[in-house]
Amino acid sequence: MDLITWEIGRITGLASYAALCISIVSGLALRTSVLDFLAKNRALRALHDWTLWLWIPLGVAHVGALFIDQTARLELIDLVVPFQTDYGQVAIGLGTISLDLFVIIVVTSWLRRRMNNTLWTWIHRTSYIAFLALFLHAYLGGTDFDSPIVSAISWSAAAGLGLFAVSRIFFGRLAE
Amino acid sequence: MPAWGLKLGAAVATLLALAGSTDYVTHHLKNAAAPLHPPVEDAVAVEATPAPSGAPAPSGTPLPQLVPTRRGQTRPSSSPGPLITLQPGVRATALPQVTLTHVS
Numbered sequence: 013m014d015l016i017t018w019e020i021g022r023i024t025g026l027a028s029y030a031a032l033c034i035s036i037v038s039g040l041a042l043r044t045s046v047l048d049f050l051a052k053n054r055a056l057r058a059l060h061d062w063t064l065w066l067w068i069p070l071g072v073a074h075v076g077a078l079f080i081d082q083t084a085r086l087e088l089i090d091l092v093v094p095f096q097t098d099y100g101q102v103a104i105g106l107g108t109i110s111l112d113l114f115v116i117i118v119v120t121s122w123l124r125r126r127m128n129n130t131l132w133t134w135i136h137r138t139s140y141i142a143f144l145a146l147f148l149h150a151y152l153g154g155t156d157f158d159s160p161i162v163s164a165i166s167w168s169a170a171a172g173l174g175l176f177a178v179s180r181i182f183f184g185r186l187a188e
Numbered sequence: 189m190p191a192w193g194l195k196l197g198a199a200v201a202t203l204l205a206l207a208g209s210t211d212y213v214t215h216h217l218k219n220a221a222a223p224l225h226p227p228v229e230d231a232v233a234v235e236a237t238p239a240p241s242g243a244p245a246p247s248g249t250p251l252p253q254l255v256p257t258r259r260g261q262t263r264p265s266s267s268p269g270p271l272i273t274l275q276p277g278v279r280a281t282a283l284p285q286v287t288l289t290h291v292s
Binding site for chain 2: 030055
């Protein structure tokens with residue numbers, strides 16, 4: 013049983029990372045023109061909104077499996093308050109920060125119409141910090157991150173997103 | 189490309205990532221170089237300690253202390269194993285020495 017939860021935790025961790033990369037790149041594409049060759053902003057927006065249903069179940073499965081896992085020994089407080097574990101404090105704590113931020117981002121996205129738009133925008137921008145924390149969580153704590161193939165794909169995806177994010181910050185939306 | 193095409197592409201990409209991850213993880217169940225090693229030893233020691241109560245503790249064979257090596261595998265370490273001495277085992281013989289007479 014323990015091995016199954018451990019495997020599910022690792023599998024869903026990797027898959028949710030991939031799904032989250034798709035979600036973030038589709039979000040970045042709304043403010044840059046990196047995917048203009050593929051689709052119009054309306055379709056990209058629909059994709060960005062819909063990708064929640066890809067990465068949330070996988071993320072929940074990742075956290076849930078490791079919470080159930082007897083060897084990982086996570087407690088409920090570890091899912092909310094970072095740096096409380098008795099091992100791998102930084103690595104797991106970064107995952108907790110990422111989880112907390114993504115929960116806030118998703119909830120505020122659902123409440124967007126009832127919120128001040130500027131506040132919502134700034135909260136939504138913390139997704140960059142959340143993704144950075146997630147990447148460091150995977151880098152510092154990921155069991156499979158030292159594998160060349162997993163590492164190459166993860167670093168490439170993170171580097172691509174970083175490039176898009178920098179272009180978004182410095183250049184904004186490129187001319188059509 | 190329409191929105192449904194993008195969604196389909198995203199779903200397929202995620203499923204491929206899921207399938208690839210499943211294949212990778214099931215073929216690499218253990219990684220001795222994994223950065224996180226939960227302290228299994230403490231948990232086992234706590235479980236092996238009898239609860240403080242009035243009843244006498246069961247007197248059975250004490251469980252060996254488990255020391256984690258890699259995930260899912262433990263090795264007993266309650267008593268040290270036999271030591272192997274690696275000393276030279278070559279002994280001199282009483283036979284006459286071999287003399288080479290070959291000349292090239």
